[in-house]
Amino acid sequence: MTDYRRLRVALLGAGAVGSQVASLLLRHGDELADRAGARLELAGIAVRDVDAPRDVELPRELFTTDAETLITGADIVIELMGGIEPARSHILLGLGSGADVVTANKALLATHGPEVFEAADRVGASVYYEAAAAGAIPIIRPLRDSLAGDRVVRIMGIVNGTTNYILDRMDSEGADFADVLADAQRLGYAEADPTADVEGYDAAQKAAILASLAFHTAVPLDAVHREGITSITADMIEEAREAGFVIKLLAVCERIGVDGGESISVRVYPALIPRTHPLASVHGANNAVFVEAEAAGSLMFYGAGAGGVQTASAVLGDVVSAARRHIAGGVGVGESTRANLPVVSIGHVTTRYQITLEVDDEPGVLATIAGILSEGGVSVATLVQTVEGEDGDTARLIVGTHRAADSALSATVERLAESDVVERVLSVLRVEGE
Amino acid sequence: MTDYRRLRVALLGAGAVGSQVASLLLRHGDELADRAGARLELAGIAVRDVDAPRDVELPRELFTTDAETLITGADIVIELMGGIEPARSHILLGLGSGADVVTANKALLATHGPEVFEAADRVGASVYYEAAAAGAIPIIRPLRDSLAGDRVVRIMGIVNGTTNYILDRMDSEGADFADVLADAQRLGYAEADPTADVEGYDAAQKAAILASLAFHTAVPLDAVHREGITSITADMIEEAREAGFVIKLLAVCERIGVDGGESISVRVYPALIPRTHPLASVHGANNAVFVEAEAAGSLMFYGAGAGGVQTASAVLGDVVSAARRHIAGGVGVGESTRANLPVVSIGHVTTRYQITLEVDDEPGVLATIAGILSEGGVSVATLVQTVEGEDGDTARLIVGTHRAADSALSATVERLAESDVVERVLSVLRVEGE
Numbered sequence: 073m074t075d076y077r078r079l080r081v082a083l084l085g086a087g088a089v090g091s092q093v094a095s096l097l098l099r100h101g102d103e104l105a106d107r108a109g110a111r112l113e114l115a116g117i118a119v120r121d122v123d124a125p126r127d128v129e130l131p132r133e134l135f136t137t138d139a140e141t142l143i144t145g146a147d148i149v150i151e152l153m154g155g156i157e158p159a160r161s162h163i164l165l166g167l168g169s170g171a172d173v174v175t176a177n178k179a180l181l182a183t184h185g186p187e188v189f190e191a192a193d194r195v196g197a198s199v200y201y202e203a204a205a206a207g208a209i210p211i212i213r214p215l216r217d218s219l220a221g222d223r224v225v226r227i228m229g230i231v232n233g234t235t236n237y238i239l240d241r242m243d244s245e246g247a248d249f250a251d252v253l254a255d256a257q258r259l260g261y262a263e264a265d266p267t268a269d270v271e272g273y274d275a276a277q278k279a280a281i282l283a284s285l286a287f288h289t290a291v292p293l294d295a296v297h298r299e300g301i302t303s304i305t306a307d308m309i310e311e312a313r314e315a316g317f318v319i320k321l322l323a324v325c326e327r328i329g330v331d332g333g334e335s336i337s338v339r340v341y342p343a344l345i346p347r348t349h350p351l352a353s354v355h356g357a358n359n360a361v362f363v364e365a366e367a368a369g370s371l372m373f374y375g376a377g378a379g380g381v382q383t384a385s386a387v388l389g390d391v392v393s394a395a396r397r398h399i400a401g402g403v404g405v406g407e408s409t410r411a412n413l414p415v416v417s418i419g420h421v422t423t424r425y426q427i428t429l430e431v432d433d434e435p436g437v438l439a440t441i442a443g444i445l446s447e448g449g450v451s452v453a454t455l456v457q458t459v460e461g462e463d464g465d466t467a468r469l470i471v472g473t474h475r476a477a478d479s480a481l482s483a484t485v486e487r488l489a490e491s492d493v494v495e496r497v498l499s500v501l502r503v504e505g506e
Numbered sequence: 507m508t509d510y511r512r513l514r515v516a517l518l519g520a521g522a523v524g525s526q527v528a529s530l531l532l533r534h535g536d537e538l539a540d541r542a543g544a545r546l547e548l549a550g551i552a553v554r555d556v557d558a559p560r561d562v563e564l565p566r567e568l569f570t571t572d573a574e575t576l577i578t579g580a581d582i583v584i585e586l587m588g589g590i591e592p593a594r595s596h597i598l599l600g601l602g603s604g605a606d607v608v609t610a611n612k613a614l615l616a617t618h619g620p621e622v623f624e625a626a627d628r629v630g631a632s633v634y635y636e637a638a639a640a641g642a643i644p645i646i647r648p649l650r651d652s653l654a655g656d657r658v659v660r661i662m663g664i665v666n667g668t669t670n671y672i673l674d675r676m677d678s679e680g681a682d683f684a685d686v687l688a689d690a691q692r693l694g695y696a697e698a699d700p701t702a703d704v705e706g707y708d709a710a711q712k713a714a715i716l717a718s719l720a721f722h723t724a725v726p727l728d729a730v731h732r733e734g735i736t737s738i739t740a741d742m743i744e745e746a747r748e749a750g751f752v753i754k755l756l757a758v759c760e761r762i763g764v765d766g767g768e769s770i771s772v773r774v775y776p777a778l779i780p781r782t783h784p785l786a787s788v789h790g791a792n793n794a795v796f797v798e799a800e801a802a803g804s805l806m807f808y809g810a811g812a813g814g815v816q817t818a819s820a821v822l823g824d825v826v827s828a829a830r831r832h833i834a835g836g837v838g839v840g841e842s843t844r845a846n847l848p849v850v851s852i853g854h855v856t857t858r859y860q861i862t863l864e865v866d867d868e869p870g871v872l873a874t875i876a877g878i879l880s881e882g883g884v885s886v887a888t889l890v891q892t893v894e895g896e897d898g899d900t901a902r903l904i905v906g907t908h909r910a911a912d913s914a915l916s917a918t919v920e921r922l923a924e925s926d927v928v929e930r931v932l933s934v935l936r937v938e939g940e
Contacts, residue, residue: 074844092801096655096801100655100657103657103845104655106722106842106844106845107654107655107722107842107844108654109839109842202652208801208802208803208805209805210644210647210648210651210652210653210805212652213644213647213648213651213652214644214647214648217644217647217823217826217827218636218644218646218647218820218823219644219819219823220541220542220822220823220826220827221530221534221538221541221819221821221822221823221824221825221826222819222822222823223534223537288540288541350787350808353784353787365819366819367526367530367642367815367816367818367819367822368642368809368810368816368819368820369642369809369810369813369816370809370810371642371643371644371807371808371809371810372806372807372808372809373805373806373807373808374784374805374806374807374808375802375803375804375805375806376802376803376804376805379803381801382801382802382803384655384801385653385655385656385799385800385801385802386652386802387655388654388655388656388801389651389652389653389654389655389656390655391655392651392654392655393651393654396839397836397839399839400836400837400838400839401835401836401837402831402834402835402836402837403834403835403836404834405543405830405831405833405834408540408541408543410508410540410541411537411540
């Protein structure tokens with residue numbers, strides 16, 4: 073057996089991902105040493121409670137509550153605690169004491185990314201975060217390295233497994249949101265408090281990370297437009313299906329031209345995508361990231377978006393990369409945020425829309441609605457009217473628009489809602505991926 | 507504008523990919539400098555004939571026939587000439603004079619990979635080859651880095667665009683191989699001499715590269731079992747469709763246990779895959795690589811497998827990586843081939859099979875055939891018999907087997923062919939991806 077240099081690895085956190093990482097580090101030590109060119113010695117696991125139950129059996133002597141001592145003695149720090157503090161302080165301490173950092177902490181990177189990356193740059197260390205964006209799917213390296221010579225035009229990602237699971241079951245079973253959510257919670261696909269997932273917060277963090285990388289621009293989390301899926305009904309999904317669409321919660325990162333200059337838009341919302349689009353066949357809790365680049369064309373990356381052992385795979389890949397860099401010498405390569413493109417608000421974004429209205433079923437209604445749309449600068453592409461109601465006194469009108477700016481569309485939808493002939497605006501959904 | 511350090515880039519070859527690389531380097535100089543942290547100065551383009559027509563207009567003064575002088579003055583050498591010589595000598599010269607090398611040369615890497623990687627290791631340089639395996643699809647970094655902490659179990663790749671285009675059109679149009687090939691040649695999807703594609707040589711080179719990376723083992727090209735698609739008929743595709751399959755030319759790299767130890771199998775052949783498998787929906791000239799890993803689970807990477815500008819994207823990503831490494835300092839990280847697993851011959855591989863026979867339509871035939879299969883150790887899973895022939899005197903028998911070793915299967919098929927009741931063995935196809 074080769075006599076490799078030893079690198080001390082500090083693990084912070086022993087939850088679903090952390091316990092798998094520890095277990096794999098211990099079980100596959102020889103193999104990992106051959107690949108990394110260094111022996112990865114698990115120096116300790118910092119946790120709040122040494123005696124808490126773990127997913128995997130691990131040697132008790134590895135656990136410690138003294139994170140600081142563990143970190144300052146480490147060559148590589150793996151942060152899997154989640155949350156902002158103390159994760160942020162621990163990472164900065166690790167970088168400050170010369171360690172490379174591996175983290176899966178999307179919340180931290182989406183809010184304190186620049187601070188962390190600058191701290192790494194100052195000491196010539198590296199921060200690896202393949203597990204922060206789409207679980208086990210390798211998307212960070214492709215964006216950061218493989219596409220570094222190309223210009224990314226658009227990313228459309230299904231980056232939250234919980235919402236994809238819910239929408240997929242609603243689509244296949246015709247079930248209601250609340251029922252599927254309750255079942256997803258029972259089965260462990262959704263948290264007891266599902267807000268972070270179903271309101272799109274988790275996806276927005278990932279969108280900020282992906283957009284920052286793809287557009288070489290530090291995208292702050294509050295620049296990401298965010299809508300969740302709680303208002304999606306079985307009716308809306310059924311209507312989408314009839315029109316050849318499926319509803320997915322998408323993270324869209326897009327290069328757009330505004331007023332002659334170049335800008336980017338980063339947004340998370342449920343959108344209609346054609347059933348023939350590769351993203352439409354992403355089922356269950358899986359994730360996929362669809363990337364369009366000027367030269368490379370369309371690429372798609374698909375796999376498990378979450379799960380302890382799956383995410384541990386991404387973390388360990390980063391640990392091996394960090395080890396290789398340690399052995400190779402040289403300074404870490406920082407994040408490239410030189411492009412520094414402005415992030416525009418959702419109002420500037422143009423997409424196609426599908427608007428579903430409940431209207432009075434009487435002569436002249438269509439003319440009134442067409443008039444409001446036309447005045448608002450929203451051009452109609454398709455129009456489907458079906459009679460509804462027990463007495464047939466109302467009709468359902470589905471308006472497919474040509475591309476319209478979000479601001480113009482929103483103002484127009486408000487005027488439609490106020491119109492005498494419109495009983496209710498049933499849904500307004502954007503169309504992506506056409 | 508930042509005053510970056512300049513890195514001299516030598517480009518060897520100005521064909522479909524090379525001319526696009528040159529054009530992008532010249533057009534996106536500022537952007538690439540910001541990303542790489544260094545100005546990438548195209549020092550020259552070595553070609554055989556300075557006056558040959560190019561796909562893209564490029565400054566004449568960049569062209570030279572003196573490759574050696576260009577190479578020895580370069581920080582980064584991009585080899586896009588193809589073929590073994592002089593590409594090999596040029597790459598070794600570049601590495602020897604301290605340059606990092608970017609290449610898309612799958613033929614060279616599949617045959618002389620170890621020599622090239624050792625030469626790089628000796629001087630602490632790096633060799634980048636993202637474009638060598640599946641065109642613009644980022645698959646090298648995911649395998650080399652992202653999955654470095656995981657254990658790849660199986661790779662199934664559609665890695666040759668020409669054959670996928672041909673099989674896809676045969677599938678969708680019911681057309682014959684020869685007709686589609688002729689049309690593909692007319693449209694530029696297939697070469698005038700299509701041997702490298704349709705006989706699986708190109709896919710075998712890529713399979714050797716992918717398997718080497720995935721299994722940390724230098725896999726020689728002649729250890730790759732290779733079958734092409736020239737014997738695939740419209741009938742076989744129609745039969746596959748009826749059984750819920752599609753025929754794809756697959757590069758399969760698999761970790762298998764033989765005699766207690768661990769081995770790998772690397773093989774290229776047309777196989778039946780279920781129409782529900784993600785690879786079944788890879789249409790036209792696209793490529794996709796499906797990876798199964800112990801921890802990460804199933805991943806898929808999808809995109810354009812060829813094309814000048816698409817491949818140029820992958821090449822430029824490598825150039826930026828090489829530049830970042832130059833700036834960061836340190837030595838290059840070599841290929842990890844420490845696992846050094848034995849590559850087994852096709853005889854050891856077990857898969858399910860579908861055997862189609864033309865048999866006499868008389869009593870006792872089934873018993874005879876079942877006997878031959880059973881004697882050969884091949885267990886039957888499904889059996890479909892249809893009467894054929896004008897007089898109804900022959901029948902078509904489709905035998906789906908359970909998993910069987912290739913050696914046992916081949917011997918059994920031979921005995922079937924010799925049997926009095928079998929008129930012809932119409933096809934023998936392996937089933938993958940179930």
